[in-house]
Structure formats: C-alpha cells, structure tokens
Amino acid sequence: MIKIDDYAYTSGLKDVHPVEKVSFALIFLLFTIISKNIWVACFTFTVMSIGVLFKAKIPFIAYLKLLFVPFVFLMTSLVAILFSIAPIYQEDLEVLWMAEIGLWQIYISSYSIQQSYELATTILASVSCLYFLVLSTPLNQFIWVFKKVKLPAVFVELMGITYRFIFVLLEKMNEIYIAQSSRLGYQNYRSWFSSVAQLIVSLFVKSMSSAKELQIAIDSRGGDEHLYDVDLSMGYNRGHFVIIFFSFITLFMIYIMTKS
Known part of the structure; x- marks a missing residue:
C-alpha cells in the first residue's frame, strides 16, 4: 500500500x-x-x-x-x-x-x-x-476531482481520513511486529497465533486512540471546518x-x- x-x-x-x-x-x-x-x-x-x-x-x-x-x-x-x-x-x-x-x-x-x-x-x-x-x-488530485463533481463533503473527508489511517496502522503494525519478532514471538505455531492475536488487539486499541485524538483536534477547531481544501x-x-x-x-x- x-x-x-x-x-x-x-x-x-x-x-x-x-x-x-x-x-x-x-x-x-x-x-x-x-x-x-x-x-x-x-x-x-x-x-x-x-x-x-x-x-x-x-x-x-x-x-x-x-x-x-x-x-x-x-x-x-x-x-x-x-x-x-x-x-x-x-x-x-x-x-x-x-x-x-x-x-x-x-x-x-x-x-x-x-x-x-x-x-x-x-x-x-x-x-x-x-x-x-x-x-x-495522488490523493490530493482525487479529492479535488471528488469536490468538483459535488460529492458530499462527509464522503470526501471520510475517504481522506481512511486513506491516512491505512498508513498509520501499517506503520504501527510494522513496529509491533518487529517488537514481537525480537522477542521470538513467531518461533512456533502456538506463539505465532498468540502474537497475531495480540497484534490485532493492539492495532484496534491504537486505531481507536488515533481516532479519538483526531476527533479532539477537529473539535478544538470548531468542528465545522473542512479537513481537505485542495x-x-x-x-x-x-x-x-x-x-x-x-x-x-x-x-x-x-x-x-x-x-x-
């Protein structure tokens, strides 16, 4: 991605x-x-x-x-x-x-x-x-096209946020995977399943935390401004x-x- x-x-x-x-x-x-x-x-x-x-x-x-x-x-x-x-x-x-x-x-x-x-x-x-x-x-050109065809602002902003969070979660997943691998978290089937389960839970927690931080940032600016003005x-x-x-x-x- x-x-x-x-x-x-x-x-x-x-x-x-x-x-x-x-x-x-x-x-x-x-x-x-x-x-x-x-x-x-x-x-x-x-x-x-x-x-x-x-x-x-x-x-x-x-x-x-x-x-x-x-x-x-x-x-x-x-x-x-x-x-x-x-x-x-x-x-x-x-x-x-x-x-x-x-x-x-x-x-x-x-x-x-x-x-x-x-x-x-x-x-x-x-x-x-x-x-x-x-x-x-690039993403900014897609957003510009979507705005020109008068797609709802909510749809455009959700697409931009989703696209951004994909890279955030990929980065977090890579960090967690490296940490687990350094502790031999994937050396056998039992540890592999355990590590994957912990990875999924950690990603869920971090995604919720990132979403909450983003919502706080939006609310601090009044909550009525557009996130993407291209x-x-x-x-x-x-x-x-x-x-x-x-x-x-x-x-x-x-x-x-x-x-x-």
Whole structure:
C-alpha cells in the first residue's frame, strides 16, 4: 500500500490534470463493463498496461505483483463458473469434459468456457483501469476531482481520513511486529497465533486512540471546518482530450466489428 502511494507521487503522469486521467480511465472502464466484449477488454488491458508501464513509468515487476492479487481471487471464482453439476440422467448438454460421481456428473460446457473468458478479460481489464488511476493520481488530485463533481463533503473527508489511517496502522503494525519478532514471538505455531492475536488487539486499541485524538483536534477547531481544501493550479491539455475522444471511437468500432 505504501509503495502504491509512492508510485502515485513519483509517476510520470503525476503532472497530468486529474480530470484527463479520470476521464480516460472511466471511458475504458465503463465501456468494458457495459459491452462485456472480450476484444474490447483485451484492448483496454493493453492500453492501460502500456500507460502504466511506459507513461506512468511503473516498474514491470511491481505491476505484475499488483496484478497477481486480483488474479488469484479471479481464478477461485472461475472454478465455480467453469465446472457445472447436473443429474447423471440429464441430456442435451454441450459437454466438453465430464466426470461421474454417483448420481451426479461434473462437466465443462462450451457456454461455461465462454463465460469464463468474458469474466476473466473483463475483470483484468477493469483492474488495469483502476491501477492506471491509482498509480498515476495522488490523493490530493482525487479529492479535488471528488469536490468538483459535488460529492458530499462527509464522503470526501471520510475517504481522506481512511486513506491516512491505512498508513498509520501499517506503520504501527510494522513496529509491533518487529517488537514481537525480537522477542521470538513467531518461533512456533502456538506463539505465532498468540502474537497475531495480540497484534490485532493492539492495532484496534491504537486505531481507536488515533481516532479519538483526531476527533479532539477537529473539535478544538470548531468542528465545522473542512479537513481537505485542495486547490490545483494545473492546466488542461487539448491533445489529451483528443486522445480520449479517439479512444472512445476506437472502443466503439472494436465493439461493432466484433459483436456476434
């Protein structure tokens, strides 16, 4: 999480106006989700990955590691879609593979494979869009965009506070873990479970303490001031809007040409 924040503030796209980045990513994201077209999803994933690697200049290995996390969850979901169960006497099934267990049969059909392809490509393409945004847009730019689209101030401030507390808790967790490890707190299974339980309790106590301190700080200033007042002095680039427009046209043309 800390690395993701570091990449956002050192990205090659950090000086690009957030409206341009958000518009570019959202067009690809929404078109991918709505169309559910494999070729659109592949094109989206390719464009977003090129943007992350060559424009935002994120290391290739770091990008692969980030993709690995949703990929693992995706694989577990695909198992439930790929394999179907039906009574052994049921007919008219387009079966590509089948195994019989008692009175039931586990099988893979052409329809389930098609669904798996669509789900996998759509999810990976959507994740690449989100990574493009997260890895190229610092928090203050996100907050500025949220304020411009008139999201409730409570939502914006809660997001900012939550984002801040993630790093506070990660730092506290690392400190507690180092202290426990120096006392051989993870040398066997019994001590490991005990140390993890103590770590969770300590994090809960520290998070409540930090939240109380933050509330006292807000109340001491009257409690009615906004925590995040962001003012950007960045300018728009017309060339980027031309790219956004042609991206939409390209996505639409790919969808039309590959629509079955």
